[in-house]
Amino acid sequence: MARILGLFPAALDAARGGMSANAFxxxxxxxxxxxxRTEALQLYKIARGIVATHAEEPFRxxxxxxxxxxxxxWPTRRAAGIAQTVTLAYRDRxxxxxxxxxxxxxxxxxxxxxxxxxxxxxxxxxxxxxxxQELIGAVHTSAYRYSPGIIx
Numbered sequence: 782m783a784r785i786l787g788l789f790p791a792a793l794d795a796a797r798g799g800m801s802a803n804a805f806x807x808x809x810x811x812x813x814x815x816x817x818r819t820e821a822l823q824l825y826k827i828a829r830g831i832v833a834t835h836a837e838e839p840f841r842x843x844x845x846x847x848x849x850x851x852x853x854x855w856p857t858r859r860a861a862g863i864a865q866t867v868t869l870a871y872r873d874r875x876x877x878x879x880x881x882x883x884x885x886x887x888x889x890x891x892x893x894x895x896x897x898x899x900x901x902x903x904x905x906x907x908x909x910x911x912x913x914q915e916l917i918g919a920v921h922t923s924a925y926r927y928s929p930g931i932i933x
Contacts, residue, residue: 784816785824785879789870789918792821792828793839802826820872823879824917827870830881831922839920843895847924852891855925863891866923867901871914879917894921 788809795805802825806818816824831839841851852863864887872879884901886892892900898919909916 784814785820785872785917786915787918788814788816788821788824789828789920792824792918793832793920796825796829796832797840802829817877820877820879824870827868827879827881831868831920835922838922841894841921843898843921844893846891846893852924852926855927857927857929859929860927861929862887862889862927864925864927865891865894865897865921866925867898867919868922869901869905869919870917871909871912872917874913874915880914883922891924897921 791809792805795808800808802822805825806816806821809816809821838851841847847863847865855864864885867884867886868881869884870879870881882905884905886897886900886904898921902916902919906916908914
């Protein structure tokens, strides 16, 4: 099992705090955690991208459904409801590479961030098994309200 498992939240916090990748690795080392440098760098890169793109969303209350202020409008011709996106980080067991993928959950009224993450992990788990991947972490990154009939 990889030594990087369970470090995704720490990488997100480090990226949010403006810490460099090297400082993140030093911090882990000082705590007695010694992941492979390449894995830690790959994980930090994913975390930095999430924080840069989605700012506060990964740090909002996980047990809460996104509020109207937190949900962006997505114009569509016919679709309605809420789409929530979860970013998943997986480690390929064969190559050791850490990759990210995204999974969207569409519902009528939305669900808690925690439930969306669990649904995404569950939905992607079959793919992960067939690609020989292990989950490193998952985080809710966005929510959109489909607005039928509004085309900008």
